[in-house]
Amino acid sequence: MQSKDYEIIIGLEVHAQLATRSKMFCRCEVDVDAAPNTKVCPICLGLPGILPQTNDQAIKLGIRAALALGCSVNLESRWARKHYFSPDLPKGYQITQYEHPLATGGALELPGMDKKVRIRRLHLEEDAGKLVHSSRETLVDFNRCGVPLAEIVTEPDISSVEEADTYLKELRLVLRSLGVSDAEMERGHFRCEPNISVRPRGQEKLGVRSEIKNLNSFKAVREGIERAVKDQIEWLEQGEKIVQTTYLWDEKLRELKPMRAKETAADYRYFPEPDLPPLILAGSEIAEIKSTLPDLPAVKRKKLIEAGLSEQDAAVLVAEPEWEEYFKGLLVEASASIKEASTWLLNEARGIMAERKETLAEFKVPVKELASLIKLLRDGKLTRPAAKDLLAAMADKGRGAAELMEELDLGSVSDEGLLEETARKVIEENPDVVDRYHKGKTGVLGFLVGQCMKKLRGKADPNAVREILLKSLQESK
Ligand SMILES: [Zn+2]
Missing domain, CATH: 1.10.10.410 (Arc Repressor Mutant, subunit A)
Structure with a gap:
């Protein structure tokens, strides 16, 4: 692949499930793990004569995300019906926001890349149900019908797989840190649809787009985009005409399967949702939500780096809330300096966890015990090499620092x-x-x-x- 001769242009759409207790337009509980078809009502099943009502919490979460991404929140946005047939969409249409989205015009900075990706829009909509395939039959579970989603659409500003990957990771982190979405990818709470086009360098006209539906992991996004780029370059070099197509990614075969020629907006027969009034917001409401935004990941990383952590260590702490919590615990419990805490948690303990293939949750040394190890070392009761041995033993046996130091006779001679x-x-x-x-x-x-x-x-x-x-x-x- 001579991708240096070609320019890759990627736009990303992300569907993030909003962390509400109830659905977007009815009071059914959001619980996709419940027994199939038990969390449904006439509204989310789209039975005749129903009247949807918007979920205030979903709207607040949408505004929170929009503000964090630097979007302007529109004081008036509107609901529309998007029509399509799918066995998991009993209404035959999805309520979404089309011409008048909740928010427009933001940007997300890609950490470590000196690049901003512009956000075109963020709108709210409802999810469809789920098809459950087995070897003999396909069943449908409507529990997910009507679950609130925020769809976040970028401008086609992304020009490599690495940028796409970084954008998604940072977006996911922002949504999680705001409490807007748990964004658990393996559960389908953060799904990505990239559109990809390739054009010879120097050509002004945009290439024809390939879209990939519902990618559920960073790996699938990377591999799907790589494949689409490779295919398009091949077609261009062979002089084949590229047709705008929507694909599904086959993870096993690592192939793109054409799903349909891309439908245009006209195919969806959008029209204003007659059962819902426009969504009118007050400026003061938006300002109030803005005042409750926590520090965003980029700001947190900057503060940690200023306090003396390396860029990499800061990224670990900000990306993983449980690491950050453990780290803060060391600062308090051991009155550790930033340097001590990062040495013992991010270098030594992390190294041991990597060796043992453990996560922090599985690591057998609680904050309190690593803190006492740091204190023993600081008080000269342990030497550095002995402290390292002690930590390894603690991780192995799950026992306390002082007790194990004595038992293994690792303490310093202070006589x-x-x-x-x-x-x-x-x-x-x-x-x-x-x-x-x-x-x-x-x-x-x-x-x-x-x-x-x-x-x-x-x-x-x-x-x-x-x-x-x-x-x-x-x-x-
Ligand atoms: Zn319902």
Whole structure:
């Protein structure tokens, strides 16, 4: 693939399930794990004579997301019916926002990439049900019908798979950190539909788009886009005409399966939803929601980096709330410095977890115990290498720091008498070195400290050893 000769243009649509307790237009509980077809009512089943009512909480969450993405929230937006046939859409149409969306014109900065992706619009809509396939039959579960979604559409500003991946990860993080959506991809709460076109570099006219429906993992998005780009370049090079097509991604075969020639807006026969009034918002309402927005991930990362963390460590903490919580716990419980907490959590403990293939939730060392390890080290009761051994043992056995330090005899020798005796012995055994020291070659002190540490089997605070040695050397003059 000579993609350097071609320009890749990608736009992304994301459907994020809003974290409400009830559905968008009825009071049915949102619980997609419930037994099939138990969370339904005439409204979400689209029975005749029903009257939908909007869910205020869903609207608030939509506004929250829009504001965080820098969109302007429209004081008036409207509901429309989008018609299409699908066995999981009993109404035969979906209530969405079409010409008058909730919000327009935002942007999301891609971390570490010095690039902004413009957001064209964010609108609210309802989800359809779910088809459940087995080898013999296809069943339909309507529990998901009417579950509130925010659809977030970018401008075609994305020009590589990496940018698409970064955009999605950052968007997901923003939605999660706002409490707008749990955005769990494997549960289908954060679904992505990329549209991809390729054109020879320098050509002004846009290429023909391929769209991929409902991708449910970062991996599927990456592979689907890569495949679409590869196919399009091949067609261009062979002089084939590209037809605008909507595809499904076959994860097993890693192939795009044409689903249908892309329908145009006209095919959906959009028209204003007659049962719902326009959504009118007050400026004060929007301002109030804005005042409750927490620090966004980009701001949090910046603050952590300013406090002394590396870019990578800051990214880990901000991406994973449980890591951030653990980290903050260390700062409080051990009065640890940023440096101590990052060394012990993000380097040492993380390394052990990687080795043991554990997540933080599975890691057997609670904050309190890692904090006591840091304190033991700080108080000179443990040496650094011993602390590392102790942490590995704690992760293995799930026992407390102090208790295990004693049991494994990892504690430092702090008995001054023993330290003095050791220093005296080392001085006796190394008269030449001591002589050189007294003649001004103070650099040999390191060697003598090393000898003492060896005799103490590494179990002493090197600073304490150094001090006692200096004193003994003074006396031996
Ligand atoms: Zn319902």
